[in-house]
Amino acid sequence: MEYQLDLPSEKAAASHGALSKGLSSRQITMISIGGVIGAGFFVGSASAISAAGPAVLVSFGIAAVLVVLVMGMLAELATANPDTGSFSTYAQQAMGRWAGFSIGWLYWWFYVLVIPLEAIVASDILGGWLGVPSMAVGVVLIVGLTLTNILSVKNFGTLEYWFSLIKVVTILAFIGLGVFAISGLLPSSSASGVGHLWQDGGFAPTGLPGIASALVLALFSFTGMEIVTIAAAESEDPRANIRRAIRSVVWRMLIFYFGSIFVIVALVAWNSPRLEVGSFQSALEVMGIPGAAGIIQAVILVGVASTLNSAIFTASRMGYSLAVRRDAPQSWAQTTANGVPKVSIFYASAGALILLVANYTLPQAVLVPLIATIGTIALVMYLVIAVSQVILRKRAIAEGRALIVKFPLFPALSYFTLAAIVSFLVLMAVVPGHQMELLVSSVLTMVLVIIGVILQKRDRG
Template sequence: MRNNNNTVCAADTGGHGGLSKGLSSRQITMISIGGVIGAGFFVGSASAIMAAGPAVLVSFAIAAVLVVLVMGMLGELATANPDTGSFSTYAQQAMGRWAGFAIGWLYWWFYVLVIPLEAIVASDILGHWLGIPSMLVGVGLIVGLTCTNILSVKNFGVLEYWFSLVKVVTILAFIALGAFAIFGALPISSVSGVGHLWNDGGFAPTGIPGIASALVLALFSFTGMEIVTIAAAESEDPRRNIRKAIRSVVWRMLIFYFGSIFVIVSLVAWNSPALANGSFQSALEAMNIPGAATIVQAVILVGVASTLNSAIFTASRMGYSLATRHDAPRAWATTTDKGVPRVSILFASAGALVLLVANYTLPQSVLVPLIATIGTIALVMYLVIAISQVILRKRAIARGEVMRVQFPLFPGLSYLTIALIVSFLALMAVVPGHQMELLVSSILTGALVIVGVWLQYRDRGASSLSPTSVAE
């Protein structure tokens, strides 16, 4: 094993390889919290509310149950073997090289797409404020956050800590204001009580179809929590940090998601035209909070910057992991003297920049199919995690090993989780507006699986490659 600067190092049993351990426990905790509050929640929750009415709470509850189950399964695997490749590595261990290759590249593509999409939202806000062309602002944001990621992982950790802290404080302040308004204790508010939960056509005015439509939107709002298992591999005590983050995911969902959504549907009618401006803005305006639009835009900007920062980090680490397993260009696995996969970061950001420029220069008919591939990647990722957990847990039992953290009620609850994920995928096939996402994502996933299988059969020796093998 070589451990010099700018060389590809072996991924040791802790999964760190040539990467640094520069993230503190405090930063890991805040990253895991921030991962729960994505920019999509601030922007997209209004669509879910308009689709299901107050019953959107049911949609979020169902989605939350699935995500809690999946994160529990991932927590079992990650505490047993912390690795920057996370579920991609576990898929390879469980099912073979083809599975690790396919889900790894699918996830890399997901976050390379997320970078320009988040940059577009941020550039529209900043461009309007500063009077600068949006494309230039977007390029500047990507380049700036790329540079901070390249310098050291500590820079990523520090930025994400403060971004996450702002989001957490904002959500808690919003819930506190909403609670005062609901109980009639906010003098400036023009609304109070929880009458909107049933006064505007009932609790579920659009019935089961509305709940189903909001369910798909709610599920995608939770995407990002798995990042903690990738980031924790670059901390001093990854197993402890992962275990701590996974255990706290339930109460975070309860407070941040259900608390804020409950405030919104209590104070704003689900069919109110004000929701077109965004759910959080409509609620603040109903409470007569001065400068509601500016406040929400500022928070969205922070949320977007946070997601963009995390996306660069996550895509680069998945690229690094793929390279150490010989499934990506070898140069992506080289690290600087500070343990940063600089080449992998640059390639992820370069791909994002190409997509960003294409957004402003090419017809939307060219980009829409690409953006649609985001649709089912989260569900495919969850399915791979669940299948990997079943296979690897059974192998551990056969060897007489006891997992450090055990997913409960095995194997029954694991199979139930798999059935739920498959049901979600089937739901996308019938919910209006999601068929294209399912189709395009399925084609991309199928193509990657075919390539992965071909690679595995081309070099049968590579199918036994594990994170503990020496990467050249």
């Protein structure tokens, strides 16, 4: 069964060329993992730990439940109709052009901004190692990965597979060493046991406000899992790959996040000054691993390159999908002989390069205030997925059409998920430090919605 969508311009867009089917199942899984595990995972987790203490595990647990529910809803939608536009296409099917337009462009902007953010982290590391200007390194990195993306989707998939595999092996090794250290079986470790989980002020030293603050940070750390549904559209059997990859990605990421965070809060006091250099580096130093700083820098570099690579892929595919649906310049739907959306890749990377250069050359950094514009992207995306699933599931039931994957306990669990997402948005409004993000990103979202409504009315007029 496929949810139907009448798009008269699809044939015109398809005349430019269709996307390749060159991604394998294992590459799709690794692409999604690569999109989630970036610099923020290895460095930014310290902020969540500092906010909630050991109770950060509760924050990640609550966030994980919501993510599992949303990914279940997305699995139902994506297996019914595999599409490069993923939730943007499903929003258009369910609610109209305005919904697909607004969430599509918001998501595109998010990943165009992720590219220079990750490039800055990588360029600062490489620039320090090589003694060359950071901006030059960032430009070379973006251009190099852009060329890799343009050559063929197989090249991109292969590169991303190995990038992500390095991160996975590193995280598993970290968790393994941590378990040995906690068990007292690592001679070099200066700490053992799990006393830090309740010492230093208790399990939740900052109380509910701290857990709430870390909850917001934890939720955004899972952003990227949805890439699996975008990538799967470029495989030979997208429905089977979506089912397999979503299940695999969700549980692997939960193990990686919970295992790593548990090791860190067990070995390092939540209020330790060590966390200022990063949570993973702090834990490795406590374990007595020589060269911890260099190891983490190398891993961060690989992680950043991987996330940057995935960001170029994701932004370009969403741009391509928007073009197919007449919501972006039609040239963005043009593909190479290898089925790669070359124009869409070019514009995504060009936008990222402009932001990168501006950040280094203008008197004031431009990326920091721009980050606020994407503060609610994860929650808005989840809200769109949930609303689309409810509408399209009801439509499928009314028309008597079968579904390959069914989100369980419908409609009760769907409405529960919707209520949880709205609760998270309310939480952002009351938790200190997130109000400005909510305000700015809400304004951007509303502007896009208004433009989308105007375009939809023009279609009907």
